[in-house]
Amino acid sequence: MSDRSFFEKLHLRLDAEEGLTLGIFVEEAGDQTFGLMVLLLSLPSLIPGLNVPMALLGGLATIGLGLQMAVGSGKPALPARLKRQRIHKGKIKEALATFERQLDRLPSGPRRPLPRRWMGLWVAWTAFLLFIPVLLPFGNIFPAAVLCLLGAALMEERPLWGWLGIAGSLGVTVYFSFSFDLILKSLHRLLHYLHAL
Secondary structure, X not given: OOOOHHHHHHHHHHXXXXXXXXXXXXXXXXXXXXXXXXXXXXHHHHOOOXXXXXXXXXXXXXXXXXXXXXXXXXXXXXXXXHHOOEOOHHHHHHHHHHHHHHHOOOOOOOOOOOOHHHHHHHHHHHHHHHHOOOOXXXXXXXXXXXXXXXXXXXXXXXXXXXXXXHHHHHHHHHHHHOOHHHHHHHHHHHHHHHHHO
């Protein structure tokens, strides 16, 4: 991968300042804001110890991002509480470096802006799969990894990564469909828990 300018800027930003929040990145990311937010909200779901709670929180927030993209929003609207969320720089940098090593194995193809509305639908659907609390092997890891790929495709304007992310989303959908009964039970438990709050 010969040019990863936005990833390089992201690493420099993480190294340069303490007390970084998601809100700071929203203000600075420009046209890549949606891709960056999808990536940053999905990465914690790949980190052991954070992946289960972040699958719920990050998944729900990313569903909102995907729907905003799908309706043509120019910039993501995030709740103030989420904007104040501090970024665990060490863990995020480690997960980001691991993810970049995996990206190095993929062909990147030419740069070209992606259809944001269409990508938003796939982001929202994949985030929904991440949000579902299903006790399947790698049940959080697979959709989170796909979301990271979709986020990277939007950030770096790589249509090939976008198509690979869509294929991955379809694969996760098929994987989850084999446990449809378990998913329905998990959703029922989640709705019961939310109703009890």
